[in-house]
Amino acid sequence: MVMSKLSRIEIICDMSKFASLKSLLSKLEVGGMTFIQVLGCGAEKGTKEYEVDTNYEMELLPKIEVQCVVESERVDKIVEAVEKELYTGHIGDGKIFVLSLEDVIRVRTGEHGKQAL
Ligand SMILES: Nc1ncnc2c1ncn2[C@@H]1O[C@H](COP(=O)(O)OP(=O)(O)OP(=O)(O)O)[C@@H](O)[C@H]1O
Numbered sequence: 001m002v003m004s005k006l007s008r009i010e011i012i013c014d015m016s017k018f019a020s021l022k023s024l025l026s027k028l029e030v031g032g033m034t035f036i037q038v039l040g041c042g043a044e045k046g047t048k049e050y051e052v053d054t055n056y057e058m059e060l061l062p063k064i065e066v067q068c069v070v071e072s073e074r075v076d077k078i079v080e081a082v083e084k085e086l087y088t089g090h091i092g093d094g095k096i097f098v099l100s101l102e103d104v105i106r107v108r109t110g111e112h113g114k115q116a117l
């Protein structure tokens with residue numbers, strides 16, 4: 001059986017983006033979404049500086065991670081809209097990871113793949 005390709009989009013960004021991301025993803029009609037509170041840091045190791053000492057111990061800041069699983073052909077459009085929503089041009093605007101996903105199963109119906117979304 002040939003299944004259509006699925007991807008998981010993970011967006012990690014500042015907590016202040018919670019409401020706007022939720023409404024954007026809802027408008028884009030994703031089949032569902034998961035918001036997780038996480039701790040993280042990126043290239044600046046949790047500081048607000050562009051140049052960080054290599055010996056500086058990374059500091060983890062509270063962030064949100066938003067996960068949503070969609071058909072792979074929808075990824076570009078969704079990622080583009082999320083980028084537009086998050087962009088300020090400053091450090092810490094967030095990061096988007098796209099992973100290919102093997103399968104999804106809706107427990108109630110036993111459906112697999114895109115039918116289960
Ligand atoms: N390489 C990575 N691996 C895992 N998680 C990461 C990675 N880079 C960033 N993250 C996660 O994404 C969050 C947001 O990262 P952030 O926007 O600061 O990325 P950045 O690469 O430092 O870009 P910028 O220089 O614009 O700040 C981090 O707090 C962390 O949770």
Ligand SMILES: [Mg+2]
Binds near residue numbers: 042045092
């Ligand atoms: Mg950063």
